[in-house]
Amino acid sequence: MKKETILVVEDEEKIARLLEIELEYEGYMVTKVNDGLEAFEAYKKGKWDLILLDVMLPGISGIELLRRIRINDQITPVLLLTAKSSVEDKVSGLDYGANDYITKPFQIEEVLARVRAALRVKAVEHPQEDESLLIFADLKVNSKTREIFRGEDAIELTPREFDLLVYLLINKRQVLNRDQILEAVWGYDFIGDTNVVDVYIRYVRKKLEQQNKPALIHTVRGVGYVLKEAK
Missing domain, CATH: 3.40.50.2300 (Response regulator)
Incomplete structure (x- = not known):
């Protein structure tokens, strides 16, 4: 045990x-x-x-x-x-x-x-589950193998893009501001502009929305971003 x-x-x-x-x-x-x-x-x-x-x-x-x-x-x-x-x-x-x-x-x-x-x-x-598998809508992410699937299609992300996606999945349906994302994904002492968050969100969105798939990452104007189902 x-x-x-x-x-x-x-x-x-x-x-x-x-x-x-x-x-x-x-x-x-x-x-x-x-x-x-x-x-x-x-x-x-x-x-x-x-x-x-x-x-x-x-x-x-x-x-x-x-x-x-x-x-x-x-x-x-x-x-x-x-x-x-x-x-x-x-x-x-x-x-x-x-x-x-x-x-x-x-x-x-x-x-x-x-x-x-x-x-x-x-x-x-919080009973133990297979914490390595994160599922949302048709998106499946294995945090151990770092495999990502949108439906049947495999998606390739860079290490930083992967960490960003995992953070959004863990906090699905929660609106996250740029400072929260920056601290969690890049580290609390990261020195830089929060615009880096916008840039990487754009990268991840582009890869997730290939083949005209519905958007999962949404912008909340004046606040930040949220992972949720498309309306």
């Missing part, structure tokens, strides 16, 4: 080490990171079943990291670890998309119980 993966983002080494030991003893695979920016990179490169996230971090704060995660990912459970106990701080964390919060100092049994609870909820609400 595959072990569930947990990303622990905590800059206090003693606390991080305690969490690592106890979680691994419970059978989880644990990765520790002690910096907000490094944690964001680890998040993007890995596949996590749950994130334990301290609020006070070097680099960027836990709240800012949570905000970045929730731009594209509403599924991965995030439990906040915070020394702040005011109602306002807890509400703020939950408003940014945290699933739960744990106030320091904590009992490790409470942490483990909340982790188990969050993973149970995720398993019920």
Whole structure:
């Protein structure tokens, strides 16, 4: 049985080490990171079943990291670890998309119980599927093999075009602004004009709409783009 993966983002080494030991003893695979920016990179490169996230971090704060995660990912459970106990701080964390919060100092049994609870909820609400296959209308994309079909026709995309299409598929029917797309596909620190998004959208559209097929990528004037069925 595959072990569930947990990303622990905590800059206090003693606390991080305690969490690592106890979680691994419970059978989880644990990765520790002690910096907000490094944690964001680890998040993007890995596949996590749950994130334990301290609020006070070097680099960027836990709240800012949570905000970045929730731009594209509403599924991965995030439990906040915070020394702040005011109602306002807890509400703020939950408003940014945290699933739960744990106030320091904590009992490790409470942490483990909340982790188990969050993973149970995720398993019920988001049962595992073949996540490599993305289907929308007559469009099929395999994220592992990078094969793309529109009906029976194979489509060839460059790596960047492929990443853009996958991002639109993951967020189908959601209107995405250029900054969101730029951050997700090109990276948060990409230096350049958001016009690059328009250029690549045009490239992908042209390839998807060959043989007079209906448009799937639509422009929302003054906002950005959305992948949805043609009217």
